[in-house]
Amino acid sequence: MGIVARRSVIATTIAALLGSFTFGVAAQQPPPVRIGVLMPVKSLVGKQGHQGAVVAAEMINADGGILGGRRIELVVYDTNFQPAEGVGAAQRLLNQDKIKFIAGEISSTVALAVVQLAQANGALFMAAVPKHPDVTASGYDRVFRLNSTTAMDARDFDIVLTEKIKPSKVAVLAENSDFGRLTIANLRKLFGNKVVAAEAYDMTQNDFSTLVTKVKGSGADLVCIAGSNMEQYGNILRLMQELKLDAKRCVMPGILNSEGVRVAGNAAESAFSADIYVPSLDNPLNKRFVAAYQAKYKETPEKIEELGFESIWLLAKAMQKAGTADDPAKVAKVLHEDKWETPRGIVTFDKNGQAASGALINLVVKDGKLIPAP
Secondary structure: OOHHHHHHHHHHHHHHHHHHHHHHHHHHOOOOEEEEEEEOOOOHHHHHHHHHHHHHHHHHHHOOOEOOOEOEEEEEEEOOOOHHHHHHHHHHHHHHOOOOEEEEOOOHHHHHHHHHHHHHHOOEEEEOOOOOHHHHOOOOOOEEEOOOOHHHHHHHHHHHHHHHHOOOOEEEEEEOOHHHHHHHHHHHHHHHHHEEEEEEEOOOOOOOHHHHHHHHHHOOOEEEEEOOOHHHHHHHHHHHHHOOOOOEEEEOOOOOOHHHHHHHHHHHOOOEEEEOOOOOOOOHHHHHHHHHHHHHHOOOOOHHHHHHHHHHHHHHHHHHHHOOOOOHHHHHHHHHHOOEEEOOEEEEEOOOOEEEOOOOEEEEEEOOEEEEOO
């Protein structure tokens, strides 16, 4: 055998040995834990929630994963704020991808439809942002919600509206969704005949001139906006300024953030709201989350991003504690029973799966920045 031939045999032998080693390592690598994520990812708010979820998965994986080194893998589908698309996406996760843990979503209307599918399939649904109380009113013990509800917000924010703002006439501009319709009903109950205008707009609408003109004609001295899509409420604020609608501007709790302020520009100045999270909260996990998010996306995360983060972080931590990524009932049980560390502080869940974490933080736009109100 010549030198070239011998070298060929040696090279082939080494390659085979390396291949066997690589195969052995791959064979020992545990399978990932797959979590479904539903978000209207083509919108700004959906993008924010999704990015928060990604940061959670990356932090967990950087810590070594869960359940003996299993990495978190996100399977993401767009819901486009539409119940039909949300149902279709959830069905793909459940039937095609064989995933029993679903997180995310912004829209209450989409979430209400997904709850029914989760219950029918024995899956666990961790709703991140939807605010309608009925999301956790089904009696199904594997549905959880991280955001505050409209009723929870009202306990604190109604006092601000009635005792600090004290409007004579109130107008409401709300998205045509379960959340928007409930907000109109709640404000009518709070203010009675002081509500002089209540207008609903479609989730895909982009021309608000007729609605804002009606509100201006009502003579309202307080305008409350209830819409989860920041492109929409940002443009409504801009149009109010263009039409010289001289009224105080309230964006209902849990909605206003810095990206919405950017869309509105200086038309957002003095607009006020309230929320359950601000990025300046002083605790170790929040500092780590904010730093990781800023490093990846060059932006500071706010409530939507934080809830997206929580939806994955808490599922992973609960799976670890339950000792399983395959049994939604066991994971739900530990979620209900324990206290959980999150960037906004300690979170607990009541018997219906509703999260609780503390009082609302009042916010106001000043000099183009969203800050805690004095």
